[in-house]
Amino acid sequence: MSSKRVDVAANAAAFIDKDDIHEPFHDEHLWAARMKRDAAARAVPEWEALRDLASQIKAHTLTHLDHYLELFEANATRHGAKVYWARDAAEHNQHVLDILSSRNINSVIKSKSMLQEECNMTAFLETRGITVTESDLGERIQQLDNQPPSHIVMPAIHKTAGDIAEIFAKAIGTDPNNADPQYLTEAMRQDARQRFLKAGAGMTGANFAIAETGSFVVCTNEGNADIGASVPPVHIASIGIEKLLPKVQDLGIFIRLLSRSALGTLATQYTSHFTGPRNGGELHIILTDNGRSKRLGLPDFWHSLKCIRCGACMNTCPVYRRSGGLAYGATYSGPIGIILDPTFDESKYSELPYHSTLCGSCTEVCPVKIDISDQILKWRKVMAEKKYLPISRRLAFGAAGKVFEHPGLFHGAETAASAAMKITPHFLLYNRSLNPWGRHRELPHFAKQTFREWYLQYKQPDKEPSPKEL
Amino acid sequence: MKVALFIPCYIDAIYPEAGIATHELLERFGVEVVYPLNQTCCGQPMANEGDNANSAAAEQLFVENFKGFDYIVGPAGSCVKHVRQHFDAIPQTEAVTQVRNNTWELVEFLHDVLGVSAFPWAYFRYKASLHNSCSSIRGLHIAQPSEHMGPYFNKSEKLLQMVEGLELVQLDRPDECCGFGGTFCVTDEAVSARMGLDRIHDYLRHEAEFIISPDMSCLMHQQGIARKAGMHLKFIHIAQVLNGGPF
Numbered sequence: 281m282s283s284k285r286v287d288v289a290a291n292a293a294a295f296i297d298k299d300d301i302h303e304p305f306h307d308e309h310l311w312a313a314r315m316k317r318d319a320a321a322r323a324v325p326e327w328e329a330l331r332d333l334a335s336q337i338k339a340h341t342l343t344h345l346d347h348y349l350e351l352f353e354a355n356a357t358r359h360g361a362k363v364y365w366a367r368d369a370a371e372h373n374q375h376v377l378d379i380l381s382s383r384n385i386n387s388v389i390k391s392k393s394m395l396q397e398e399c400n401m402t403a404f405l406e407t408r409g410i411t412v413t414e415s416d417l418g419e420r421i422q423q424l425d426n427q428p429p430s431h432i433v434m435p436a437i438h439k440t441a442g443d444i445a446e447i448f449a450k451a452i453g454t455d456p457n458n459a460d461p462q463y464l465t466e467a468m469r470q471d472a473r474q475r476f477l478k479a480g481a482g483m484t485g486a487n488f489a490i491a492e493t494g495s496f497v498v499c500t501n502e503g504n505a506d507i508g509a510s511v512p513p514v515h516i517a518s519i520g521i522e523k524l525l526p527k528v529q530d531l532g533i534f535i536r537l538l539s540r541s542a543l544g545t546l547a548t549q550y551t552s553h554f555t556g557p558r559n560g561g562e563l564h565i566i567l568t569d570n571g572r573s574k575r576l577g578l579p580d581f582w583h584s585l586k587c588i589r590c591g592a593c594m595n596t597c598p599v600y601r602r603s604g605g606l607a608y609g610a611t612y613s614g615p616i617g618i619i620l621d622p623t624f625d626e627s628k629y630s631e632l633p634y635h636s637t638l639c640g641s642c643t644e645v646c647p648v649k650i651d652i653s654d655q656i657l658k659w660r661k662v663m664a665e666k667k668y669l670p671i672s673r674r675l676a677f678g679a680a681g682k683v684f685e686h687p688g689l690f691h692g693a694e695t696a697a698s699a700a701m702k703i704t705p706h707f708l709l710y711n712r713s714l715n716p717w718g719r720h721r722e723l724p725h726f727a728k729q730t731f732r733e734w735y736l737q738y739k740q741p742d743k744e745p746s747p748k749e750l
Numbered sequence: 751m752k753v754a755l756f757i758p759c760y761i762d763a764i765y766p767e768a769g770i771a772t773h774e775l776l777e778r779f780g781v782e783v784v785y786p787l788n789q790t791c792c793g794q795p796m797a798n799e800g801d802n803a804n805s806a807a808a809e810q811l812f813v814e815n816f817k818g819f820d821y822i823v824g825p826a827g828s829c830v831k832h833v834r835q836h837f838d839a840i841p842q843t844e845a846v847t848q849v850r851n852n853t854w855e856l857v858e859f860l861h862d863v864l865g866v867s868a869f870p871w872a873y874f875r876y877k878a879s880l881h882n883s884c885s886s887i888r889g890l891h892i893a894q895p896s897e898h899m900g901p902y903f904n905k906s907e908k909l910l911q912m913v914e915g916l917e918l919v920q921l922d923r924p925d926e927c928c929g930f931g932g933t934f935c936v937t938d939e940a941v942s943a944r945m946g947l948d949r950i951h952d953y954l955r956h957e958a959e960f961i962i963s964p965d966m967s968c969l970m971h972q973q974g975i976a977r978k979a980g981m982h983l984k985f986i987h988i989a990q991v992l993n994g995g996p997f
Contacts (some may be wrong), residue, residue: 282816293940303944311923318896326897366905596897600926602941635938637931638798639947640888644897653888658837660800669799684759685807690790694763716936720943721974731762731769739773 283628285516288611288635295438306438307601316544317645324536334533335649338586341524342576346651348491350440351569355494359556361563369399372518372568376401378481379516380410381555381565381651385480391498391505392416393485394432394589395518398609398624400572413475415504418598430605430613433591436503467525482508486519486533487588491528496565499538499548506552515557516564521572522585534588537647541592575623576623580658586618593642599635608632615642618653621663630668633659635669689706693733698726754816754832756824756853756927758857758967759791760898767996768987772825772856775993779864786815792928793839794832798932804841808839810918817845822853823864825989827886827965828932830855835889841866857892857964857990865950868912872994873917879958881949881972882906896925905966906988913991919957924951930971946975953983964988 321327322692341348353363366372372395374645380388388405389724402412403424414420418435422428426446429435436444441459448464449456452471458464484505486496496517498505509515525531539548544667555561576582594600605613610629611619618636621629633656643654663669684690717723729737736743753776757769770861777784790829793808810831816822824830833853840846860866882904882928910916929935929945936942946970953961961983969985976983990997 289938289940291789292879294939296940307948310920321899324899334800447994481957482996517945560848598929598945599941600942637884637927637929637934637942639927639931641895641897641925641927644888644895657798660798661802663798664800665801669801678838684791684793684796685811687788687790687811690759694759698763719939719973720947720978721935722975722977723969726763727766729766730758731766732785732787734766734770735773738785739785 283625285628285630286608286632287605288607288609291607291609292599292635294603295604295607300365300750302438303602303604304689305440306604308435310431310595313543314592314645315597317541317592318544320544320546324540330533330537331647333691334436334537334588334647335586337525337530337533338648339583340539340583341526342522342585345521345524345576348526349521351491352494352524353567354563355492358495359494361494361556361565363503364564364566366566366568366570368445368570369401372399372566372570373401373404375564376516377405377408377410377516379514380405383480383514385410385514387413387479388481388513389413389415389476389479389508390483391500391508392419393483393518394429394611395484395485395520396483397428397546399518399568399715401518403518411475415473415476415748416473416476416500416502417465417504417507419470422471424429425449426593427606428611431591432589432612432616436619436706438606438671440549440614447685475509476511477638479508479512481516482510482512483516483518484508486517486523487538488524488525489523490521490528490531490533493555495553497531497535498552498554499535499550500552501545503550503560504551505737509552509554510558513560514562514564515554516566517554518566521567521569524588538588538590541590541645543649550684555733571603571623575620578623580625580656581619583650584616584623584628584652586650587616587620588648589616590647592647596642596645598639599637604634608635614633614648615652617651618661619652619659626662626666627668630663630666633657652727669729691730694726694730751780753821753823753859754819755783755785756784756792756816756822757851757891758824758826758828758829759915760970761966762825764970765987768825768966768989768994771772771987771989771993772810772823773991775856775860776823778864779860779995781864783793784819789815792829792832793837794829795932797832797836797839797981800843806839809837813840813846813849816849816853819849820852821848821859823856823859824853824857825964825987826967827855827857827883827890827892828941828967831885831889840908847977855886855890855892855964857886857906857909857929858890860909861892866909868914869992869994870910872913872992873915874913874991875992876959877917877919877957878910878960878991879912879919879921879930879953879961880904880907880957881961881965881968883963883968884925886964889926893925906962909992910962916991919958921952921954921956923949925964928968930968933948935971942971943975947979950976950979950981950983954981958983960986962986962988962991
């Protein structure tokens with residue numbers, strides 16, 4: 281693939297510099313979600329034990345994935361669903377198109393599915409004359425604004441009510457000066473309902489797929505997936521192969537973790553189970569790989585497949601909160617995006633692993649205990665080995681490596697740097713392109729005497745440093 | 751007890767008073783302190799960039815300087831975390847493993863090894879806020895991370911509570927990253943600076959006069975932002991407070 285490298289730092293800077301509203305709003309709202317998550321987690325005495333269990337169940341399932349996938353297929357088929365396999369996005373989209381075309385369906389209602397985002401399905405269908413309407417409110421806002429979701433759970437969280445009023449005014453003719461959420465939501469409800477009723481097929485994703493029953497579970501707060509699955513005669517579900525759980529009894533653990541981690545609520549408003557088609561209807565399930573089996577084969581990175589897409593790592597990530605999700609230029613943003621995106625395209629997403637302070641909050645918050653922060657560091661090693669690092673940075677560290685290797689050079693460099701700081705004109709030290717440190721920060725002052733000099737003077741006054749030590 | 755003192759490169763050059771306080775503090779507790787003269791840097795800046803090729807030499811030199819000591823103590827959480835958890839650019843010989851296992855961050859050494867219960871010489875009559883670094887909290891577990899549901903503990907806070915006169919103020923976001931992140935502060939300047947500024951506003955909201963940390967690197971970044979913005983906050987290493995100076 282020869283796609284352009286995402287400059288996530290520049291995108292984030294643009295989000296911050298845009299105005300004084302969006303970035304603080306984004307940060308505050310997601311931090312509030314993190315706080316609600318803490319309270320919800322604290323109320324469950326066995327919270328940490330649940331995380332351990334969930335992580336172990338996922339590890340077991342992923343290491344026996346072939347078995348559970350075949351079991352799921354057999355049981356889903358037994359209940360009357362039609363199961364398809366898709367190796368990649370193209371095969372997934374083709375299956376969807378085939379199902380729709382053979383039934384002359386030209387209008388689809390869908391609920392949010394990150395897998396369908398990954399496959400760029402909406403654009404694929406629309407260029408083939410099929411109208412796709414998002415039923416999730418946040419996702420609909422994004423669709424009307426021609427933007428991908430910026431967050432796994434809250435797709436339009438980077439937008440203010442004012443932004444939405446503007447978009448709706450253009451798209452569905454609401455009052456551009458009325459940003460009351462109640463008014464906007466009601467207007468969208470009236471507009472969307474007509475589309476929902478006319479749709480020939482409903483599409484959903486799945487939060488979990490149960491091997492022993494061949495059923496799958498969709499969690500939403502708006503109930504929109506249920507409209508898609510129960511109003512049109514045809515239901516198509518796109519399911520990533522990593523969504524498998526062995527048994528129904530495993531589900532309780534994940535349902536308890538999912539919504540508490542995501543929004544700090546006890547459960548999603550709707551947790552719907554689908555087993556086979558409803559009377560007179562059709563159920564099509566597309567089990568999709570799209571890079572997952574490749575990821576499963578990466579010893580350092582396969583744990584990322586445990587992800588249940590709760591978004592807790594994004595809410596807690598101090599870098600994501602300031603950057604906005606769109607800065608990552610990928611389907612998945614935030615810490616989980618940093619470790620997933622390079623498995624889709626290493627070159628395009630080579631800068632993402634550097635967009636982290638490695639503070640480790642993502643690892644601690646993850647309900648399935650993915651070692652996200654460690655994987656970010658491991659991705660940096662991959663990027664460095666494959667020479668994706670910008671050349672200027674590689675040279676700087678080559679030089680630093682040499683200096684730190686030789687104590688004499690190091691002490692010389694300290695003195696030289698200290699002297700250089702004193703004689704360098706202020707405009708050079710604080711030039712934005714030459715020294716990004718100085719744009720928002722004063723430079724630290726070198727001390728008159730280093731610790732080493734103090735030690736030699738006061739603690740070992742008799743000891744003359746030998747040439748070897750200088 | 752004999753301890754090898756590990757003074758990270760930036761403390762040596764920019765914050766020697768933190769190193770001096772560490773040295774004096776350890777001696778006050780009857781520890782024999784040795785400072786290996788040929789130390790430079792632990793290799794973390796390169797390793798954090800994923801650049802193992804360039805961190806290997808620094809790591810090897812570190813082992814040469816510190817091998818054979820039962821305790822290696824450094825007043826910097828992120829550097830100690832690097833030695834203990836990520837020192838893998840070089841072959842893991844017995845000497846390397848021994849150095850990694852014996853390297854301690856100052857707070858945890860005082861708390862866990864020396865088991866100190868008082869700092870009778872220390873007075874600090876200010877309102878202050880504690881900034882534990884992310885490496886110290888989530889890497890070295892010197893405090894319970896706010897994300898993790900377990901019993902509360904905070905070793906640096908516990909030590910500071912033994913200092914007479916010191917009033918610790920609590921923050922809205924107690925262990926939010928300040929945005930330093932090593933080279934991140936330069937390569938991701940906009941986000942880094944915003945995070946630092948938000949952190950500083952949290953201190954100001956709670957009327958802290960001093961910010962105390964076991965990690966001077968976080969403070970270097972925050973101090974730079976506060977100075978640039980003309981905010982009057984003072985940043986100081988925890989060793990200086992526990993030792994009663996030098997200030």
